[in-house]
Amino acid sequence: MSNHKQKLITVLLPDGRLQLERESADKGINKSTSLLQQEIFTAYNEQKDRTASLFWLLRLGFSDQNISLSPSLDFWRRFSALFIHHLRLTPELEELREKVSVPLATEEINKLMETIPALTGGEYLSPGLLASFWSELNDAFVQSVSDYSGTVADFFHSFSPDSQLLGRIYFHLVENKNSDLPFAFLATYATRMGTEGESRHLPLKYALQEYQNDNAKLLNLLSTVHRAARESELITDLLESNDLFSPLAWTAGEAHTFLQEVPLYEDAGILCRIPDWWRTKGSGVSVKISLGDRTPAMVGITALLDFTPRLMLGDEELTPEEIKQLLDQVEGLAFIKNKWVSVDQERLQQTLAAYEEAEKLAENEGITLAEAMRLQLHPETMLAGQADNGIVEVENGEWLQTVFSKMINPGQLPKTATDKHFLADLRPYQQDGLSWLCELNKLGFGACLADDMGLGKTVQILAFLNILSQTQRSTGKKEKTSYKTASLLIIPASLLSNWDQEIKKFSPNLKVFLAHPDMHRPRRVKTPTESELDELDLVITTYALSHRYIWLLEYTWQYVILDEAQAIKNPGTRQSKAVKTIPARNRIAMTGTPVENRLSDLWSLFDFVNPGLLGTAAEFSTFSKALAERLDGYGRLRRMTAPFILRRLKSDKSIISDLPDKVEMKTWATLSKKQAVIYQQLVDRINDTLEDTDGIQRKGMILAALTKFKQICNHPDQYAGVDGYTAKESGKFSRLQEICETIHEKREQVLVFTQFKEMTAPLARFLETVFQRPGLILHGSVAVGKRKKIIEQFQQDDYIPFMVLSLKAGGVGLNLTRANHVIHFDRWWNPAVENQATDRAFRIGQKKKVMVHKFVTKGTIEEKIDAMLTQKQQLSNDVVAASGESWLTEMNNDELADLFSLNI
Structure with missing residues (x-):
C-alpha cells in the first residue's frame, strides 16, 4: 500500500517501549503529512539503540504543529514539543549543552494525561512512564547535541528555523493592588555576579552600565527584545522611549495587552514571569453544572437527577446581573470578587447564553442519567451550541459522585x-x-x-x-x-x-x-x-x-x-x-x-x-x-x-500479588464438521483391526493411531499430508486466532509449541495473518548456529510477536523471557516435557506473569487422556514421565475403544 494511503501510529508496548506502525488511513494523506511521516519513520528505524535513544521522538517535537498526524502520533508530538519548549527556555543552554537536565513539567504532564487519545497500549500510560520518557528525551538531546559541531541554536534551527533559544532577558509582571495603577512591570537580565559565579538577575538598566563600552555585547543581550519588537508595538514603544530599562506602573489595559502578547515574547526567547491566574486561565467566567446531589427516586440510566447550574469565577459564584455589568465594560481586565478577570465580550455572551439554556433544563423535573452523561461528554449538543471553548464544566453531585467513586474503586464495596x-x-x-x-x-x-x-x-x-x-x-x-x-x-x-x-x-x-x-x-x-x-x-x-x-x-x-x-x-x-x-x-x-x-x-x-x-x-x-x-x-x-x-x-x-507466577488454563476447542467425519472414520477402521493384532504389531498400531488422532485434532490437512490449512476447518485454529487477536491488541508476545515439525510452518503462516507481521520458527532441523541468532532476534527490542517451536527443539537450552504467553497447540501427554517447554518463557529474567494455554479438543482422545492425567496425578508424575505415551499400549481393547471413541 502506498504511503499516501497509510497513516503512522504509535503503539505503547507492555514493557513501556514505543513502537511506530503503519495502518491504512480512512482517507488519503496529504503531501506534507506523508513527508513528515516518512522522515519520522526513517529516524525511528535508524536508531541504533531504541531503549536508550528517542531521537525520532525529539525530532517529532520540532515538527510543524499544523501538519495533520494520527491522534496517537500527535499526542507524542505534543509531549515532545512540551519538553522542547522547556528545553528552549533553559538559561545558558549553550554552556550546559552536554550536562543539561530539564526539570520535569509535572503540572503540565498531569494535564497532558487528560488528553491521551485512543491508542494501542494507552492503558499502560502513567505520569511515571511519561516522566521516564522525559528523561530519555533529555538523554537523546544530550547525545545528539554532543555529536553536533555547531551551536545549540544552530541545532534547533536545523529542525525548526523559527525556534529561538531563551536569551538572558526576563519580563516580569506583578499585581500592585494598592495603587491606581494596579500592575507593575520590570525587565531584568541574567548575569554571573554571585560569589561562586552563579546566575543572578538584575534590572535591565544595569546592563547599560555593564556594557557601556561594548555595544556589540549590549546588542547581543537585547537581540531577543529586538526580535519581539518586530511583532509587538508595545515593545517597540518601550525600546524607543527607553522605558524598558526602568520599573513601570501599568494600567489594567496595558497589562492586558502585555499578557496577550506573552506567547510572542516567549517565541522570541524572552522568559515571562506573570501571575498564575493568567497561565491557568482561572480568571475566566464559566458555567458550572452540578448533577445528582440528591438520591433519585429510581435508579438506572433513566433515573431523573437534580440539575443545578451556576455562574462561577474561580471558586466565587456570580449572578447574571454581575455578568451583564462585565459586558458593559470595554475589553481588557476587570477586578471583581477580589479577582482579575479577562473581559472577552464574545466569550461572556456565550457563557451567559449557556447559563440561560441550562436554567431552562433545570426548570423541568430534572434530566435522566443518560442525558447527564451526554451533557458531560458534549454539552454543546444540549445547550444550543453555547458550550464550546470550555466555558461549561459539568461535575457529579454528592450522591452521583459517591456512587461512581465506589464503581471506579470496587474494593470499597461490601463483599x-x-x-x-x-x-x-x-x-x-x-x-x-x-x-x-x-x-x-x-x-x-x-x-x-x-x-x-x-x-x-x-x-x-x-x-x-x-x-x-x-x-x-x-x-x-x-x-x-x-x-x-x-x-x-x-x-x-x-x-x-x-x-x-x-x-x-x-x-x-x-x-x-x-x-x-x-x-x-x-x-x-x-x-x-x-x-x-x-x-x-x-x-x-x-x-x-x-x-x-x-x-x-x-x-x-x-x-x-x-x-x-x-x-x-x-x-x-x-x-x-x-x-x-x-x-x-x-x-x-x-x-x-x-x-x-x-x-x-x-x-x-x-x-x-x-x-x-x-x-x-x-x-x-x-x-x-x-x-x-x-x-x-x-x-x-x-x-x-x-x-x-x-x-x-x-x-x-x-x-x-494475587496471581501465581504461572497461570495455567485449559483451552477447549471443538472439532469442525470435517474433522469429526475424518476422526470417526479412523475410529471405525481401528476398531475393525484391533481384535486381529497383538504383541509388537498391536503396540505399533496404537502409537500410530495416537499420532493420527492428534493430527486430525490439529488440522485435517496435517492428517491428509496436504498443504492447505484453511483456518475454518480446524477448531484449534479458530481458538488460536481468538487468543492471539487479544495478544496482538496488547502487543504481547507468545510461544506456540507443537510436537510436529510439519505444523510449525502452517502455524507461522496463519499467525502472521493474525499479528500482521512475521514471527519466527524453531525446530529440530534448524542448524545449531542459526538457533542462537533466532533466539537473540526474539529477545531483542524489535517487536516480534510470536515464535512457533517444535516441543523437543524448544525444550532445552532456550531463554525466551520476552514472551508472557505460552500455547501448547497439541499435547505431549507428558507433563514433565510440557513444563520444560513452558519454562523457556518462565525462568530467570522473566518479570511478567506467564499465561499457559493448553489446548484440548472436546470429545476426543485429547479430552479423555487429559482427564485421566488430571484424576490420576500420581500416574502423571511417575508412569507418564518415565514412559511417555507407551503406557497407553497396555490398555485392553475395550479401554482403547472407549479412549478412541468420539463423544460430541
Missing part, C-alpha cells in the same frame, strides 16, 4: 458472598469484580468486564449468575412474581466447550440450556417454551445463531451477556444490530481486549451495555471529530465511562 453450590475460591480481585457486578445490578446499570486474559472473567460471571439464581429463585417463587430468572449468554462457537466445562467445574447447580446443534444428538435444537425458559438460569448460544432463533428475540431475559464482546465492535453489521435488539432487563459485555483503542468500538460496546449513554452514533461521531480541537474531551470520555468498565491488568501491582 458479596456466594452460596455452597458455587465451587470456586475467588481471588481478592475476583471478589471485587463480583461485588462490582452486584452493585451495578442493584443500580440498574449495564457493565463491561474487561479484565486481562487469564484473570478469570468467566468465573466472576458464573459467581454473579449464582447470586442471581439464589436471589431471584427465593424471592420470585415465594412472592409468585412474573420476574424472569433466565439469562442469555452469547459467545463464539469455539467457546462452547470452554463454558460447558467451566460451568460443570464451578457452578454445576446452574440450570443451563445449550442452544447449539453441536451440543445435541441428533443435531437439532428443540425450541423451549416460555415456561421452560422461566425455569432456567442460563441459555447459551452463539453469535451466528443469535439472530436465527426467533424465540431468543421473543423472550425478555434477565441479562444478555456477551463473551468476546469485540464481536460487536462494528455497529453496522447484522450481527451487532441483532444482538442489541434482544430484550433484556440488563446487559453485560465481556472482553479481554482494551476497549478504548478505537472510539467507534467503544461507542458500539456502550450502545449495547448502556444504550443512549454516549448518545446516538451521529452525536458521538461529531464529538469524535471535535477531539482534534478539544483534546480535553478524551479525559471527559474516560471519566464518564470508567464507572461502567472494570479492567484489571496482569501488570497491576495489586493483581500481581
Whole structure:
C-alpha cells in the first residue's frame, strides 16, 4: 500500500517501549503529512539503540504543529514539543549543552494525561512512564547535541528555523493592588555576579552600565527584545522611549495587552514571569453544572437527577446581573470578587447564553442519567451550541459522585458472598469484580468486564449468575412474581466447550440450556417454551445463531451477556444490530481486549451495555471529530465511562500479588464438521483391526493411531499430508486466532509449541495473518548456529510477536523471557516435557506473569487422556514421565475403544 494511503501510529508496548506502525488511513494523506511521516519513520528505524535513544521522538517535537498526524502520533508530538519548549527556555543552554537536565513539567504532564487519545497500549500510560520518557528525551538531546559541531541554536534551527533559544532577558509582571495603577512591570537580565559565579538577575538598566563600552555585547543581550519588537508595538514603544530599562506602573489595559502578547515574547526567547491566574486561565467566567446531589427516586440510566447550574469565577459564584455589568465594560481586565478577570465580550455572551439554556433544563423535573452523561461528554449538543471553548464544566453531585467513586474503586464495596453450590475460591480481585457486578445490578446499570486474559472473567460471571439464581429463585417463587430468572449468554462457537466445562467445574447447580446443534444428538435444537425458559438460569448460544432463533428475540431475559464482546465492535453489521435488539432487563459485555483503542468500538460496546449513554452514533461521531480541537474531551470520555468498565491488568501491582507466577488454563476447542467425519472414520477402521493384532504389531498400531488422532485434532490437512490449512476447518485454529487477536491488541508476545515439525510452518503462516507481521520458527532441523541468532532476534527490542517451536527443539537450552504467553497447540501427554517447554518463557529474567494455554479438543482422545492425567496425578508424575505415551499400549481393547471413541 502506498504511503499516501497509510497513516503512522504509535503503539505503547507492555514493557513501556514505543513502537511506530503503519495502518491504512480512512482517507488519503496529504503531501506534507506523508513527508513528515516518512522522515519520522526513517529516524525511528535508524536508531541504533531504541531503549536508550528517542531521537525520532525529539525530532517529532520540532515538527510543524499544523501538519495533520494520527491522534496517537500527535499526542507524542505534543509531549515532545512540551519538553522542547522547556528545553528552549533553559538559561545558558549553550554552556550546559552536554550536562543539561530539564526539570520535569509535572503540572503540565498531569494535564497532558487528560488528553491521551485512543491508542494501542494507552492503558499502560502513567505520569511515571511519561516522566521516564522525559528523561530519555533529555538523554537523546544530550547525545545528539554532543555529536553536533555547531551551536545549540544552530541545532534547533536545523529542525525548526523559527525556534529561538531563551536569551538572558526576563519580563516580569506583578499585581500592585494598592495603587491606581494596579500592575507593575520590570525587565531584568541574567548575569554571573554571585560569589561562586552563579546566575543572578538584575534590572535591565544595569546592563547599560555593564556594557557601556561594548555595544556589540549590549546588542547581543537585547537581540531577543529586538526580535519581539518586530511583532509587538508595545515593545517597540518601550525600546524607543527607553522605558524598558526602568520599573513601570501599568494600567489594567496595558497589562492586558502585555499578557496577550506573552506567547510572542516567549517565541522570541524572552522568559515571562506573570501571575498564575493568567497561565491557568482561572480568571475566566464559566458555567458550572452540578448533577445528582440528591438520591433519585429510581435508579438506572433513566433515573431523573437534580440539575443545578451556576455562574462561577474561580471558586466565587456570580449572578447574571454581575455578568451583564462585565459586558458593559470595554475589553481588557476587570477586578471583581477580589479577582482579575479577562473581559472577552464574545466569550461572556456565550457563557451567559449557556447559563440561560441550562436554567431552562433545570426548570423541568430534572434530566435522566443518560442525558447527564451526554451533557458531560458534549454539552454543546444540549445547550444550543453555547458550550464550546470550555466555558461549561459539568461535575457529579454528592450522591452521583459517591456512587461512581465506589464503581471506579470496587474494593470499597461490601463483599458479596456466594452460596455452597458455587465451587470456586475467588481471588481478592475476583471478589471485587463480583461485588462490582452486584452493585451495578442493584443500580440498574449495564457493565463491561474487561479484565486481562487469564484473570478469570468467566468465573466472576458464573459467581454473579449464582447470586442471581439464589436471589431471584427465593424471592420470585415465594412472592409468585412474573420476574424472569433466565439469562442469555452469547459467545463464539469455539467457546462452547470452554463454558460447558467451566460451568460443570464451578457452578454445576446452574440450570443451563445449550442452544447449539453441536451440543445435541441428533443435531437439532428443540425450541423451549416460555415456561421452560422461566425455569432456567442460563441459555447459551452463539453469535451466528443469535439472530436465527426467533424465540431468543421473543423472550425478555434477565441479562444478555456477551463473551468476546469485540464481536460487536462494528455497529453496522447484522450481527451487532441483532444482538442489541434482544430484550433484556440488563446487559453485560465481556472482553479481554482494551476497549478504548478505537472510539467507534467503544461507542458500539456502550450502545449495547448502556444504550443512549454516549448518545446516538451521529452525536458521538461529531464529538469524535471535535477531539482534534478539544483534546480535553478524551479525559471527559474516560471519566464518564470508567464507572461502567472494570479492567484489571496482569501488570497491576495489586493483581500481581494475587496471581501465581504461572497461570495455567485449559483451552477447549471443538472439532469442525470435517474433522469429526475424518476422526470417526479412523475410529471405525481401528476398531475393525484391533481384535486381529497383538504383541509388537498391536503396540505399533496404537502409537500410530495416537499420532493420527492428534493430527486430525490439529488440522485435517496435517492428517491428509496436504498443504492447505484453511483456518475454518480446524477448531484449534479458530481458538488460536481468538487468543492471539487479544495478544496482538496488547502487543504481547507468545510461544506456540507443537510436537510436529510439519505444523510449525502452517502455524507461522496463519499467525502472521493474525499479528500482521512475521514471527519466527524453531525446530529440530534448524542448524545449531542459526538457533542462537533466532533466539537473540526474539529477545531483542524489535517487536516480534510470536515464535512457533517444535516441543523437543524448544525444550532445552532456550531463554525466551520476552514472551508472557505460552500455547501448547497439541499435547505431549507428558507433563514433565510440557513444563520444560513452558519454562523457556518462565525462568530467570522473566518479570511478567506467564499465561499457559493448553489446548484440548472436546470429545476426543485429547479430552479423555487429559482427564485421566488430571484424576490420576500420581500416574502423571511417575508412569507418564518415565514412559511417555507407551503406557497407553497396555490398555485392553475395550479401554482403547472407549479412549478412541468420539463423544460430541
